[in-house]
Amino acid sequence: MVRFDGEIILNHINLSIKDKEFVTLLGPSGCGKTTTLRIIGGFLHPDEGRVFFCGEDITGKPPHLRPVNTVFQRYALFPHLNVYENIAFGLKIKKLDKEEIENRVMQMLEIVNLSGFEKRRVTQLSGGQQQRVAIARAMVNRPKVLLLDEPLGALDLKLRKEMQIELKDMQQSLETTFIYVTHDQEEALTMSDVVVVMNEGEILQEGKPTDIYNEPQNAFVADFIGESNIVNGIMHRDYCVEFAGKLHECEDKNFRPMQPVDVVIRPEDIRFAAPENAVLSGVVETVVFKGVHYEITVSAANLHWIIQSTRSANVGDEIGLRFGPGDIHIMKKMFEGTKTVVKGRVTAENTVEFLGISFKREALGIPAGTEVTVSIEPDSVELVSADRADMVVYLESLIYKGAYNEVILYTEESEIMAHTQLDEEVGTDVGIKFDFDKIDVKRN
Amino acid sequence: MIGLRNKTKLTSAPYIVWMAAFIIVPLAMIIFFAFTREDGTPTIDNIIGIGRWLRVFWNSFCLAFLSTAICLVIAYPMAYALSRSKVKKQRTLLVLITLPMWMSFLLKTYALMTLLEDTGIINNLLRMIGLGPYHMINTSGAVVFGMVYDFLPFMILPLYTVMIKIDHSLLEAADDLGANNRKTLMKIVLPLSLPGIISGITMVFVPSVSSFVISRFLGGSKIELIGDLIEYNFIQKHNPHIGSALSLILMIVILILMGIMNTFDDEEIGEMLI
Numbered sequence: 001m002v003r004f005d006g007e008i009i010l011n012h013i014n015l016s017i018k019d020k021e022f023v024t025l026l027g028p029s030g031c032g033k034t035t036t037l038r039i040i041g042g043f044l045h046p047d048e049g050r051v052f053f054c055g056e057d058i059t060g061k062p063p064h065l066r067p068v069n070t071v072f073q074r075y076a077l078f079p080h081l082n083v084y085e086n087i088a089f090g091l092k093i094k095k096l097d098k099e100e101i102e103n104r105v106m107q108m109l110e111i112v113n114l115s116g117f118e119k120r121r122v123t124q125l126s127g128g129q130q131q132r133v134a135i136a137r138a139m140v141n142r143p144k145v146l147l148l149d150e151p152l153g154a155l156d157l158k159l160r161k162e163m164q165i166e167l168k169d170m171q172q173s174l175e176t177t178f179i180y181v182t183h184d185q186e187e188a189l190t191m192s193d194v195v196v197v198m199n200e201g202e203i204l205q206e207g208k209p210t211d212i213y214n215e216p217q218n219a220f221v222a223d224f225i226g227e228s229n230i231v232n233g234i235m236h237r238d239y240c241v242e243f244a245g246k247l248h249e250c251e252d253k254n255f256r257p258m259q260p261v262d263v264v265i266r267p268e269d270i271r272f273a274a275p276e277n278a279v280l281s282g283v284v285e286t287v288v289f290k291g292v293h294y295e296i297t298v299s300a301a302n303l304h305w306i307i308q309s310t311r312s313a314n315v316g317d318e319i320g321l322r323f324g325p326g327d328i329h330i331m332k333k334m335f336e337g338t339k340t341v342v343k344g345r346v347t348a349e350n351t352v353e354f355l356g357i358s359f360k361r362e363a364l365g366i367p368a369g370t371e372v373t374v375s376i377e378p379d380s381v382e383l384v385s386a387d388r389a390d391m392v393v394y395l396e397s398l399i400y401k402g403a404y405n406e407v408i409l410y411t412e413e414s415e416i417m418a419h420t421q422l423d424e425e426v427g428t429d430v431g432i433k434f435d436f437d438k439i440d441v442k443r444n
Numbered sequence: 445m446i447g448l449r450n451k452t453k454l455t456s457a458p459y460i461v462w463m464a465a466f467i468i469v470p471l472a473m474i475i476f477f478a479f480t481r482e483d484g485t486p487t488i489d490n491i492i493g494i495g496r497w498l499r500v501f502w503n504s505f506c507l508a509f510l511s512t513a514i515c516l517v518i519a520y521p522m523a524y525a526l527s528r529s530k531v532k533k534q535r536t537l538l539v540l541i542t543l544p545m546w547m548s549f550l551l552k553t554y555a556l557m558t559l560l561e562d563t564g565i566i567n568n569l570l571r572m573i574g575l576g577p578y579h580m581i582n583t584s585g586a587v588v589f590g591m592v593y594d595f596l597p598f599m600i601l602p603l604y605t606v607m608i609k610i611d612h613s614l615l616e617a618a619d620d621l622g623a624n625n626r627k628t629l630m631k632i633v634l635p636l637s638l639p640g641i642i643s644g645i646t647m648v649f650v651p652s653v654s655s656f657v658i659s660r661f662l663g664g665s666k667i668e669l670i671g672d673l674i675e676y677n678f679i680q681k682h683n684p685h686i687g688s689a690l691s692l693i694l695m696i697v698i699l700i701l702m703g704i705m706n707t708f709d710d711e712e713i714g715e716m717l718i
Contacts, residue, residue, distance in 0.1 A: 043616055063619040070620045076613035080635045089631075090621035141621065 010035055010201045013049070017145075017179065017194075022171050024180045024188040027198035028224070030427050033181045034073075036198070037147050040179060041070045053144075068145040069138035073153065075130050077122040083109075083133055084118035090141040108136040111170065128159045135170070145177045152187065164190055185225045189213060197221050200396065218331045219262040223399050226266065229305050231402045232338075233263035233330070241330055244280055244301035252330035260338050262331040262399075267295070267308040269327035278320025280305075284313045303402030334397065335408050340381075340416045344374040344441065352441050355411055357390050359436040366443055373442045378406070380438035381418035389431025398426050477688035490689035497673060497690070501697075504669040507584060508653035511591035515599040515648045516641065518592070523603035523640075524633065527610070538604070545597050553590060553661050560586050560662065582664030590658040591648075598647040606640030607633070642705055650698055670694050 010032045017023050025033035038044040039051060042063035050059045058066055069090070077086050087108055091101045109115050112132040117125070122133060131151060138146055148167075152160045168191045171178045182188055188195050189209040197205045197212060205217040216222035219230050233243035238253035243263045255261060275281060282300025293308045300321060313319060344354035350364045354374040366372060386392055393409040393416065400406075404419040409432060416432070424430050481487050494501075526537055544552065559565050560580040570576035580586050610633065618628040656671030663669075670690060677687035 041620060043619075062624075063616070064622045064624055068620075070617070072613050072617055074613065076611065076617040078614060078617070078632060089618070089623075093622040093627060137617075137621070 010039075010046070013201075013203060015196060015203065015206070017177060019144075020175050020177055022168065022178045022180065022191055022193045023196065024182060024192040024194070025196050025198055026182060026185060026188040026224075028183055028426065031198045032201040033183075033198050034149055035201075037070075037149055037179060037181050040145070041068060041147050042066045067143060068147055069141050069143040070147040071131075071134045071138050071149065071151045073149040073151070075134040075151075077130055077133055077137070079121075079123055081122070082118065083114065083120050083122060083125070086122055086133055087137045087140050089137060094141075104140050105136075108140045111139075111174075112136045113166075127154050128163065131155065131163065135167075139170070139174065139176070143176065145179060146171075148178060148180045150181055150183070152182075160187070167191060189225070197224065199224075214329075216264065216329065216331065218334055219264065219399050220334060220397055222262075222264040222329070222331065227306060227308075229265045229267065229270070229402065230399055231263050231303055232406075233261050235259045235261050235330065239325075241328065244303055246279075246301075248279070248328060249325045250328040250330055251325050252328075255330070255332075260333055262333055264329040264331060265305075265323055265327055267306040268293075269323055270305060270307045271322045272307075272309065272311060272313070273320040273322035275318075275320045278322055280321045281318065282321065284315050284317045284319060287313055287315060305402065335415060335417050338417075339378060340376040340414070342374050342376070342414050344372045346370045346372060355391065355413060357434075359434070359439070361436070361441065364441065366441070371444050373444055375440040375442070376416065376434065377438060377440075378417045378419040380435040381409075381416060381420075382433045382435065383407070383418065383420045383422050383424060384431045384433045386429075386431040388433060390433050392429050392431050395424055395426055395428055395430045398424065474688045474691055477684045478692045480685060482683075482685065490685050491693065493686070494689060494693055497670075500668055500670055500673055501694075503584075503667070504653050504671070505697075507588055507591070507659075507667075507669065508649050511588045511595065511652050512599075512645055512649045514588065514592050515596050516644065519596060519599035519603055519644065520637075520641075523600050523607055526600075526604050527607035528612075534608075541597050541600050544594075549594060550657060552594060553657055556586075556590050556593060557581065557661050560589075581662060582666050584663065584667055586662040587659050587667050587669075590662045591652045591655065594658065595648040595651060598651075599644040602643040602647060603637060603640040606637045610636050638708065642708065645705065646702055649701075653698065654694060 013032075013036055015036070025036055027033050035044060039046055042058070042061060042065075046059070050057055052058065053067065063070075078089065081089065084105055087105045088101050091104060096104075105118070106115070109118060112135055114129060114132055114136070117129070122130060125133065131154075134151065135148075151167075152163050155163060164187060167178075180188075180191065189212075192209055194206065195209050195212045196203055199220055205212055205221050207215075212221065213225055216225060216228075222228045222230060231243050233241045235241050235252075235255040235258070236247065237257055238255075239250055241248050241250050241252070241261065241263060273279070280300040282298040282305070285297045285299050285304070288295045289312075290308075293310050294312050296307045296309060296313055298305045298307060298319065298321060305321065307321070342354050344352050346364065346366045346368050347353045347358060348368050350360055350362060351358055351368075352361055352364070352372065352374065391411065393411050396408045396410045396415070398405050398407045401419075404421060405423065407418050407420055407424070409416040409418060409430070418432065478490055479486055479488065481489075526534060526541075529537070557564075561567070562577055562579060562581065564581070566580070567577040570578065614632055614636070615628055618632045623631060653669075654671050654674075656669065656675045659667050659669045659672055674687050674690045674694075677683045677690065
């Protein structure tokens with residue numbers, strides 16, 4: 001566990017990494033992935049918990065005594081040294097003999113395609129070249145584990161794609177364990193043997209790229225990895241789920257009867273169908289050509305569905321949609337229940353207090369001093385600017401549910417669920433305003 | 445573009461006038477006086493005659509070197525610690541460091557005099573614990589102490605300015621590549637702070653070598669430095685010719701020394717850090 005200024009940055013991170021694996025820590029900014037990497041590198045010391053390397057506890061060891069090397073986010077090349085001296089830095093510290101150093105540096109320069117650049121100043125290199133020097137400088141020490149902190153973040157798209165392939169090749173030919181940090185899901189899926197999805201300082205899911213993509217564990221992972229249609233559903237019984245106003249056959253089981261769930265269908269798994277074979281029918285709203293496929297939004301059963309298809313359609317067309325039981329992924333909700341339920345108190349006649357705010361309710365009929373239960377429907381919470389807000393809360397997650405964004409908000413005491421049409425940035429503070437008339441107050 | 449250029453010219457006009465009036469003209473006068481006799485005829489006797497004060501030159505440079513070196517040794521770790529501390533702490537410490545610069549230089553030197561006297565505060569305190577008295581005033585030690593005391597902030601500030609620009613990730617990278625603290629200091633921090641070291645040395649050495657107040661107050665009549673000599677010739681003997689010759693030679697020697705110093709400065713690093 002790691003705290004910073006009293007705030008918990010990492011919590012219960014339990015990660016074991018096998019030799020020669022390419023492991024990627026994936027998550028949005030602020031999810032704790034870089035912090036995790038810095039703990040492995042030795043630049044940060046966890047408040048609780050240990051770091052083991054081949055069975056040896058290295059938690060207290062400084063970076064220069066650890067068998068790992070790091071490629072820093074912005075390379076951190078030494079500006080006063082040239083390319084050769086930068087790469088040779090670690091070997092010179094280890095006092096290897098000159099010939100050995102030269103051999104290894106030259107070999108490394110060849111691997112990263114920078115032969116002939118040894119006398120260049122690092123400040124004269126392009127971003128991609130600096131990046132390769134940074135990799136060479138770390139790899140030349142033959143570390144057991146190489147840590148890479150968003151090393152391709154500063155490069156343009158084309159160069160990034162090239163470097164992804166080069167990095168993967170390098171990892172395989174040098175047989176080194178790579179621990180890679182990125183917020184780019186495509187990068188993670190392309191390069192990794194194992195992807196670790198993180199959010200809010202916790203590991204949400206860990207597995208092979210195909211597993212993460214095909215079997216996301218919750219709506220956050222589904223939303224973060226690739227595009228998804230995520231809608232609310234109710235699990236009637238094993239293999240039977242209700243959503244979009246119908247019962248559907250699915251392949252999931254072991255839920256409580258009538259348990260609210262998130263239903264995920266990938267856009268490429270939805271196909272067009274003739275009206276008689278269609279599971280849903282709707283109207284085409286937008287069509288965007290994406291190169292390999294068309295991205296089509298269809299309004300069906302009062303929800304918006306994203307479909308990727310090689311076939312085009314015309315806006316306004318009535319079309320049928322089809323998907324099979326295997327295309328439907330059922331996930332437990334991150335937020336239990338369909339509305340927010342918190343404890344409250346009647347503080348004076350017709351006045352109810354909850355989460356530190358209070359409101360008046362005519363003819364409440366509950367005497368002052370009584371403990372009550374306050375239920376808030378997601379529709380009666382509105383996201384507003386801070387100056388109009390009843391309270392300021394932390395926006396924990398935002399997922400588009402086909403017709404609205406479902407947001408989960410953190411207060412110090414409780415989580416609040418709300419539905420909104422606004423697209424606020426996750427991980428920021430937002431203001432909320434309650435529609436007090438719609439709030440339900442019950443005696444305990 | 446042309447409008448802009450005219451504007452820059454206009455805004456720099458006050459400085460150009462200032463520079464002409466108080467730098468160029470006096471410099472020309474010094475050169476003129478240095479190469480003329482009292483009757484205005486040209487000569488190089490003034491310059492040649494300076495040979496008799498070789499000892500004074502030597503003394504001045506030795507004391508200035510010594511005080512610059514002491515300043516560097518004290519300021520370097522201080523500036524480093526300062527640059528790596530928290531922003532709030534940095535601000536407080538910076539104010540404390542620059543605080544002495546807000547006070548009159550003359551006043552501080554007077555204060556030092558009363559501290560260092562044979563019956564001064566330091567000796568009185570020492571006597572209370574059964575030590576001393578030590579003779580401190582009117583020694584070259586006192587002069588060096590005075591110089592360090594007066595000029596230390598001028599060493600810390602340029603060092604600090606350069607050091608805060610050294611990216612923390614460079615130190616982490618060195619650590620990551622196997623360098624312990626000492627090696628990181630020698631191989632990364634020291635070379636990258638070289639521009640700061642050089643401007644710090646310049647800012648301490650130049651005023652030290654030409655100072656005359658410090659040596660007069662703290663060195664008595666015993667310690668004679670070039671500054672004193674120049675002042676004596678101008679003010680006491682009303683001989684601007686010898687005074688100018690001394691000033692000119694001093695200036696040339698300083699310029700040569702600074703020129704040598706600057707060859708150690710790596711332009712690339714300077715650019716990187718600016």
